[in-house]
Amino acid sequence: MDKQSIFITATQINYFFVCKRKLWLFSHNITMEHNSELVELGNLLHQESYAKKRKEIEFDGIKIDFFEKNKALIHEVKKSKAIEKSHVWQIKYYLYRLKELGVEVEGEIDYPLQRKKEKFSLTDKDEKVILNIIAEIKLILKEPFAPQKIDQKICKKCSYYEFCYA
Template identity: 40%
Template sequence: MNIELNFDELKTNGIKVNYYFICKRKLWLFDRGIQLEGSSEKVSLGKLLHDTAYSRDTKKEVLIDNLISIDIISGGSVREVKYSRKMEEADRWQLYYYLFFLEQLGIRKKGVINYPRQRKREFIELTDAIRSRLIEILKEIKKVLSLPEPPPAKKLPYCTKCAYYTFCFSD
């Protein structure tokens, strides 16, 4: 599939693609430099897992264009390490975005999401349908980020475990 687009206009970082699926408000706040994850126990546990899992892999934390940080590159695969499967859709689209980003640079890889605590892996590949949907998602992210103020807080089942919970819901 040949997609006509100016990728430079749509480029973002992978965490923003992830946040788009979790919470548009969190996405907007994060983009504005309101980054509360540093005080989150869950984020700390995820970082610890990320640092200790797959210690034999040598190509870890590969930063590309100061925008995407790939957890592991091994052979023909790009791998993401995630603490939990609770946000599978967000995890999946973040990795799709990494694969798409690399593809724009002429690099074709497959994706693997590792959930070491659950001893599970998910294998993913880009398809034409995913590429098309991803372009729409990137355009939607741009729209959210261009809003003059954050989207309203929406109480979701996982909000109480979010680092932004107090920020969004305290009186």
């Protein structure tokens, strides 16, 4: 395993694109997700949308929603495309970590409420981008204080909203 990716979770990759403050807080064990109705709704969507196919695979900070062995395809289920870039890099990180283990698969993001699916593979360029993302995350996490809040529209739906704006 690439020592640079050890201890970086897929959630951290996702949060890197959503909000650096959220990334820092989450990584320093300040978690608010358990208080969020939207997170709860997302979990329910995961459980109900693909109940028959649903067999989570979890390892080293990675939690894949389900895997279609016959298609060599991993799936990530998301509620909406609102923060699509973070979803894309999260699934590419899964592909990267699996490749480190000698497992080459493709990935698919499923948006059941929109009845859409998007397929992804991992390129050499993606791998370089992921290494840069990991390095940037490590720099952010070394900071003694959380980055400033971003004050964006998405903040109102964030599980950390009250923490940042109270």
